[in-house]
Amino acid sequence: MRIEMSNIHKAFGKNQVLTGVDFVLGEGEVHALMGENGAGKSTLMNILTGLHERDQGTILINGTETVFSNPKEAEQNGIAFIHQELNIWPDMTVLENLFVGKELRTKFGFLNSSEMKALAKKQFDKLSVSIPLDQEAGRCSVGQQQMIEIAKALMANAEVIIMDEPTAALTEREIEKLFEVIDSLRTEGVSIVYISHRMEEIFAICDRITVMRDGKTVDTKPIAETHFDEVVRKMVGRELTERFPERNPTLGETVLEVKKATRNGVFEDVSFSVRSGEILGIAGLLGAGRTEIMRAIFGLDPMDAGEIWINGQKEVIKTPHQAVKLGIGFITEDRKDEGLVLDFSIRENMALPNLFSFAPKGLINQKSEQEFVDMLIKRLMIKAESAETSVKNLSGGNQQKVVIAKWIGIGPKVLILDEPTRGVDVGAKREIYQLMNELTYRGVAIIMVSSELPEILGMSDRVLVVHEGRIRGELAKHEATQEKIMKLATGGK
Missing domain, CATH: 3.40.50.300 (P-loop containing nucleotide triphosphate hydrolases)
Incomplete structure (x- = not known):
């Protein structure tokens, strides 16, 4: 799936959030979307998936102008969004969370628990996740909940997956496994929008990068043609000479x-x-x-x-x-x-x-x-x-x-x-x-x-x-x- 967003504008009241953003996602690529908090990254993706309505601009999907009325319609058309703030129902089981709103039923109308468990286990095995399917999701760690959300998106057979800070709560082993899954999906032609502030991940897994600042597109280029300092400079509009400020502490009692x-x-x-x-x-x-x-x-x-x-x-x-x-x-x-x-x-x-x-x-x-x-x-x-x-x-x-x-x-x-x-x-x-x-x-x-x-x-x-x-x-x-x-x-x- 190829997505082209051109000249996208969006305001909330008097607050102009996007002012002419361009973003192109190619088929089978992992595309980093970076910018400071408030740059408009999530708003742009929420417009793509129908959560917000654009004020101006065009969206082409495989060459056809397309506007989704809500995120469910976007998901039904192959675009899944894994949000930074997890969408977990804590009092429901892991299995129920995976199939909420998409339950499988027998020809008599009963829940087909055995088929749902089989599909869930197959996806968990692919991700090397070992969480009991009958456990309440609220009892899972934040990292486990993140993996549940990723599994849910993969089970929807999405052609485009938007990942907003997907590794923020994952262990090193879970991150390694996620990167393996991303590589596999890329090979299968799935496109991924990868939103992260972890610069090391961007350079490890992404093919191209688009940098946003103050609601505008600053630059798009292959990841191999840029480097850490250049990305930071474009994000913040200034040089960050050191990632961490110098410390000269005076320790007391x-x-x-x-x-x-x-x-x-x-x-x-x-x-x-x-x-x-x-x-x-x-x-x-x-x-x-x-x-x-x-x-x-x-x-x-x-x-x-x-x-x-x-x-x-x-x-x-x-x-x-x-x-x-x-x-x-x-x-x-x-x-x-x-x-x-x-x-x-x-x-x-x-x-x-x-x-x-x-x-x-x-x-x-x-x-x-x-x-x-x-x-x-x-x-x-x-x-x-x-x-x-x-x-x-x-x-x-x-x-x-x-x-x-x-x-x-x-x-x-x-x-x-x-x-x-x-x-x-x-x-x-x-x-x-x-x-x-x-x-x-x-x-x-x-x-x-x-x-x-x-x-x-x-x-x-x-x-x-x-x-x-x-x-x-x-x-x-x-x-x-x-x-x-x-x-x-x-x-x-």
Whole structure:
């Protein structure tokens, strides 16, 4: 299938999102679509699949002008869209999620469970996925849910698959398998639009690249004819001399100490500390227990044993409210379900953890609240029409900035960042890294959980590696390498 999108325009109210975008997808090619958050990538693909109506421009599919009225019609015509924010029904089984709206039935009208299971198993085997089909999807990890979404698209026999940040929550092994599947699909003539901020993946798997900036097409060329620095320059309109800003931390006293923390069957005998002004990187494979340890420290999940000490004082944390009162902030990896109230405005989201500071006598001081929110919007360079914009209408990177802003507002002693730049473009990533530096220079202790090893190596002052619920090793900044981290993460010494 060949797709040609020409001179595409789209505005939401007064906000002009696309202004004359051109994009061509050839048959059997993997085409990278890159740009900063807010550049218009997802909007362009949503227009292609019928979720949004274009204001101007033409769409040709195999030479015929085509406009889909909704995503289901696009899927029925061979175009599947795997969104960054996963479309999983948590209370339904894995099998039900795979066939929702497309159930197979016998000639008597009953569900043909055996045929559906056989087709699902065949697709899972192709992807090397081992998830029980009768398990509730909500009990699956984010990475497993991502693989379910990929399997669902492949089962639809799509001729074009749009993948928006497909590897953001996958392990290295899962990424390798996905790349094998992409290669196989390319050989079969399937076309793939690959949206990702992981530059290494773009150069590893893609044939061509289109770069967007501020709602316009900047350039399209074969991937072999460009390089990292050129792509970044075209995305952000400026040079990024270093991916990671220089760090010159001044470490203070120990702020948080965890002693022999245990949650039966999840993690065991976990002990570590973090000092004022330090960034402690937490590495490990998906499912190793990194997030679960952080959730327990924050009071989201119970601990069966262990102690938490803040500034030399033993504390009991059984709820997030207690953690916040002690000066701990937690930016979760799942911003959609846990980090934001999507129907609330930017102002309401930012103010949530800080309401009591704006209402000392029970009534909110709206002037103080607005000044606080305006300051954070300006400081984090959040792109939005106003503070009253609903966060669900923001790009992924700007949503992440709102999550970070609301926790900065509490003046934390300890800030836990779980996958802080997941789904964020290179320009916004650097802004987040610079913000992390500024926080540590003010004495905040940061714990950063990340699956991106370059990020772990580039920003951490120390690295802890988690394997099967235990701290497998600790590496100083000067001795940490990708090879050493992966060796520890896979159970080596």
